[in-house]
């Protein structure tokens with residue numbers, strides 16, 4: 001890539017900003033366009049987990065039966081909105097077909113590589129740009145009748161993939177984190193995992209983009225036209241042509257890919273959270289309420305509780321009050337929460353999810369100057385900077401690894 005290459009990035013979420021930052025750092029002229037204030041702030045208010053232990057794709061053996069059980073439970077974390085239309089069936093069929101050990105073995109090396117690059121870049125933001133992080137490692141809290149067995153399986157699985165893991169005694173756990181109730185029967189530590197405030201990360205990436213000369217435009221991209229020399233981009237307030245375009249529009253990426261006749265199987269997977277302020281017993285680390293499927297993060301603004309994976313439409317912004325009540329009630333079986341919670345700031349966001357649990361990073365098959373950077377599902381915050389690095393290398397025509405080809409949108 002020559003220093004005059006100009007690149008448009010569609011989407012100012014964590015993926016678009018990471019791509020914009022690293023492209024500009026490499027010398028590209030970058031324009032980031034977003035529909036005003038980033039629409040649902042999926043990147044701003046998620047659980048903020050940086051969890052390198054997540055090298056196993058979401059589509060893995062056992063996930064179909066787990067999903068079915070969650071659907072049947074009153075407090076289940078999985079759901080459907082039939083408004084998502086026919087894509088729901090094609091996405092689900094592809095997801096089910098991907099839940100094999102063979103698929104996991106194929107994906108792990110590529111995900112590990114992407115995560116490693118992301119972690120290095122995040123270290124740089126922590127050490128050189130003051131990004132705050134939790135300094136105590138993540139704990140999984142097991143509280144069901146099968147807690148000991150679940151903890152054992154977690155340790156076995158993590159050990160198999162070379163992830164640093166250890167059991168923590170209940171006495172140590174309760175003495176260190178008084179919020180943990182007696183219902184917790186086993187605690188497992190994932191030593192390399194930590195938490196950040198996702199909004200702080202997004203704001204830092206935005207300021208790094210500005211520092212490296214990235215231009216920001218407000219506007220909804222309404223049409224794309226890809227040709228051999230570049231990509232024509234239109235919004236209500238103007239049109240321009242770029243040498244390359246990075247498609248980082250989160251759960252809306254499928255709609256944009258359709259504009260150039262490409263099929264990107266990204267569905268919106270909605271989750272929700274609350275943030276409880278001023279807890280006297282606020283933990284110092286991220287916690288996973290394992291059987292309840294609730295992720296927590298210790299933020300300056302309070303304790304964030306986050307859950308839910310409902311397949312829906314990208315614009316489904318509804319917050320269900322009873323789901324929020326259930327989230328707090330379910331968490332309070334494991335965590336010592338006060339009865340009066342104050343302003344808990346309910347939030348919802350839509351993950352851009354691929355059916356095989358792998359992000360799409362690479363040129364669209366029929367539009368080689370459009371680089372997809374989407375489909376990160378539950379792990380977009382953690383994988384953002386590795387994605388940005390790969391996008392910048394692809395635009396520059398630099399050598400990329402063999403593993404990274406597994407993220408190609410042209411994969412079968």
Ligand SMILES: Cc1cc2nc3c(=O)[nH]c(=O)nc-3n(C[C@H](O)[C@H](O)[C@H](O)COP(=O)(O)OP(=O)(O)OC[C@H]3O[C@@H](n4cnc5c(N)ncnc54)[C@H](O)[C@@H]3O)c2cc1C
Nearest residue numbers: 011013015038039046047048049221250271379380381382
């Ligand atoms: C409840 C919940 C908890 C989560 N917890 C974690 C976690 O702990 N760790 C983690 O790593 N990840 C987590 N995630 C996942 C993470 O939030 C996502 O993977 C990530 O935010 C996706 O970022 P993105 O930039 O692809 O999408 P987004 O943040 O959605 O950004 C896409 C942007 O594209 C813009 N856009 C869309 N269409 C157009 C258009 N036509 N024209 C212009 N702009 C457009 C939108 O306005 C939006 O700003 C969580 C998600 C949820 C919902």
